[in-house]
Amino acid sequence: MKPVFTIVCYNQFGYLTDTFEYCKYLTEKYHIEYLCIDSGQKKLTMNSVSVSYFKTTKTGATKWLAFMQFCRQRINKNSEVLFVKYSLFCSL
Numbered sequence: 001m002k003p004v005f006t007i008v009c010y011n012q013f014g015y016l017t018d019t020f021e022y023c024k025y026l027t028e029k030y031h032i033e034y035l036c037i038d039s040g041q042k043k044l045t046m047n048s049v050s051v052s053y054f055k056t057t058k059t060g061a062t063k064w065l066a067f068m069q070f071c072r073q074r075i076n077k078n079s080e081v082l083f084v085k086y087s088l089f090c091s092l
Contacts, residue, residue, distance in 0.1 A: 002048070003080035005030035008071045010085065012036050013051045014044030019085060023049050033079070035071045037063075 005026055009019050013034050023032050027048035038053035045051070054070040056063055075082065 002029065002031040004033060004076050004078055005081045006033045006035065006075055006079040006083065008035045008075075008082070008084045010037050010067070012039045012041050012043075012053070013049070014046075015039070015041060016085070019083075022083070030080070033074075033076055035074055037067055 007019055007022065009016060011019070013023075013036055014020050019034070023034065023046055026032060027046065030048070032049045034049055034051045036051065036053060038055045043051070043053070052070075052074050054067050056066055058066055
């Protein structure tokens with residue numbers, strides 16, 4: 001069983017080059033869990049990557065705080081690595 005690598009990113013999976021490339025090259029060594037905001041774009045997939053989408057109609061600070069709560073609930077406690085892409089309130 002592969003260790004878990006969790007990525008928290010505000011961009012929907014596949015639409016931010018750096019995190020997409022991280023997933024592409026790390027799937028041989030890790031199972032990747034990707035937590036992101038659903039921006040309504042086409043949902044892309046990749047082997048060994050589980051994507052959890054946060055859907056919301058909230059805006060401003062409430063959107064970001066709700067996203068952080070969503071991530072907190074879904075972060076795997078057995079995750080070997082937690083990578084957080086900078087966004088508002090990410091330090092929480």
